[in-house]
Amino acid sequence: MHDLVAITALGGSEPRVDTAGTVTCSEVPGVALASVAARLGQEKKAAKALAKLTGAPAPGIGRFEGTPVMAFWTGPDQWMTEAPFESHEDLAEQAKAALGDTASVSEQTDAWARFDLSGADVLAVLELLCPLDTRKMAEGEAARASIHHLGCFVLCRTPELFSIYGPRSSAGSLHHAIVAAMKSAL
Structure with missing residues (x-):
């Protein structure tokens, strides 16, 4: 009998959470x-x-x-x-x-990985991360954008909460780009 254990897109047994300044990046596997x-x-x-x-x-x-x-x-x-x-x-x-x-x-x-970015300065991070004018995005808007050379979807859930969907096969690269933008912006 196999003892399979589910892992997140980043390879962990629990979702990864990173914080820089007022912004938090949360891996959302569920x-x-x-x-x-x-x-x-x-x-x-x-x-x-x-x-x-x-x-x-x-x-x-x-x-x-x-x-x-x-x-x-x-x-x-x-x-x-x-x-x-x-x-x-x-x-x-x-x-x-x-x-x-x-x-x-x-x-x-299992084809996509989701990362939620939340916090008061989330727009400053998104400005470095993708070419979308996220300051003009309103709640309920979604757009496709290239992030770190990856085709991603960006959803504005609230002015301080955005979700990013990127290819699961490149979750590590996408996460690295998000965390680098967080550290650079804040």
């Missing part, structure tokens, strides 16, 4: 993810089904909506869904059931 892409000719039906899944309208360009299942816009008629892993481990299956033949759904949970 998230289920699934991508949704509307099929040709089914865009409106897919958006309606996604709205039913999230309990909110399908997010438009640069937005995220819903709770506890949330979706953020990733491209025309494409979204990433997010939910607590504890209650939605099978999020991709739930999304497939909800969207049926209107969209293609794929499991993304």
Whole structure:
């Protein structure tokens, strides 16, 4: 019998937390993810089904909506869904059931790593980290950006709390870039 032990994207048994000045970077492993892409000719039906899944309208360009299942816009008629892993481990299956033949759904949970940046000076860190004008981002906005040569998603949850999704295979590099920006900005 195998004795497998779950590890975080950074290889730890517990999520990593780093603080510099007033900003904290927290590794957030407890998230289920699934991508949704509307099929040709089914865009409106897919958006309606996604709205039913999230309990909110399908997010438009640069937005995220819903709770506890949330979706953020990733491209025309494409979204990433997010939910607590504890209650939605099978999020991709739930999304497939909800969207049926209107969209293609794929499991993304282990493909992405999430880091939350919080604190009063989070915008100073983000200015060094990515080319987005995060000072103009409002709660509920999401954008794609290159961070440390990695394609990432940046979500503004509140003016002092941002989430960054980056490829899990490069979690160490992304974390290093975030911590370096924190130390440099603060």
